[in-house]
Amino acid sequence: MATDGWTWQVEQPEGWLLVPAAGMLPPDELARWEREVAAMIHADLDDEPYTGRGTGPDTGPGTGPGAGEGEALHQLYAEVAARSVANLRAFADGVVGSGARVAATLRVPDVTPVPVLVTVGVEPPGDAGDDLMTALGSTGGHPVAPPTIEHLDLPDGDGMRVTRLDLDAATGGAWMSVCLGRRTEHPDAVVDTVLQWRSPDLLRAPAMTKLLDELLPAVRVTRSTP
Template sequence: MSGVGVQDWTWTIEAPAGWLVVPSTVTEPAETVGAWQGEAVELLLTSFLPQDSVGGAQPDAGHVELVRDSLTQTVASLVAFADEAATEGARAIAGLGLLDRGPVPVLVTVGMMDPAESDDALMTVLGATGGNPVNPVNPPSIEYPELPDGDGIQVTRVDIDEAGGAWVTVAVGRRTEHPEAVVDTALIWRSQDLVLVPTILETLVGLLSAVKIIRSEP
């Protein structure tokens, strides 16, 4: 994040168990991202293949390689998602094992503004406004969950794409006000997997605390 006044502001993600912070080739060396991809594939492989047991049959080698190839493509897609996010100053995280799904990508954004110019930018980022003017659906559902460090905002909305497909977006955010800055944090998930919505709603609210805003004095 950019600085306001004499303060320097940064933010990090301390991913809890079951979540991975996805690196981007936009902000990190290619070798670092490549090493992460290899580690992520092996981590996922252990969850997709049967666990060894005493006297149990070993997975077929050919099947293992097919799964590995599929997971390699999946992890590469996560990095591509992170690359796209990084161009906008955002980051990506991925949840593992949510309803037995593959890695579930979530966009993480943090924005800062002068308190004198505080507006409804967070509501816009979360999708509480705007949408598809051609195929409108019901207005976004907006709730205000209680967070450990204050009140949050939760937005659930459905949009129709040009092909007529329904896309659900779940976004949660918080606004933290400081004397010298207003800091907005948002987590956004978008998918056609409607079955996953209740789990994502519960998960993202708890995940907000993983995003740490750091202020350092000059």
């Protein structure tokens, strides 16, 4: 991806997927990616033991007591996997026009891949950081309490993590978000990297906090013009 004389890419860490948007791959490669990821998700979901499926010589689809229930679960998992891939792809297609990418982690137990929005922006030297703070979620919305803002020392810039809990005014539900930012200053520009995770699954926040810390170094930003 390129922005204002800078090029950036996400070097896919172990346990993560970089979700392609339409047009980023030839149609046959995109279809193959979807099939392979769906099969991977299905296999992971289908790995739970249940009556009628297992690893012994007399177990497997359609064998043993309860095989009907096993086959029903097997089909349900296939549908969940296909729907998960479709949602990831729709998310990626919806943000690519703004220059963003979607990465998804496979390392959150008991759930399908969890998407994270990845963006990189370039500001002039001396920028006050208002856009960065807004992107990180330090302002706006309907927070239950003031967002928690942490400043981080990073090897390649200044870091900031914003964690917040918001009320959904439309449904009355709650949304947790964890956003991680990195600001790298150059003589002629300020480059901001932002990772955003948001979900009604409030209990996933601690795991996502650690995973975002691992993903950030994989976002590589280089100068593309002299």
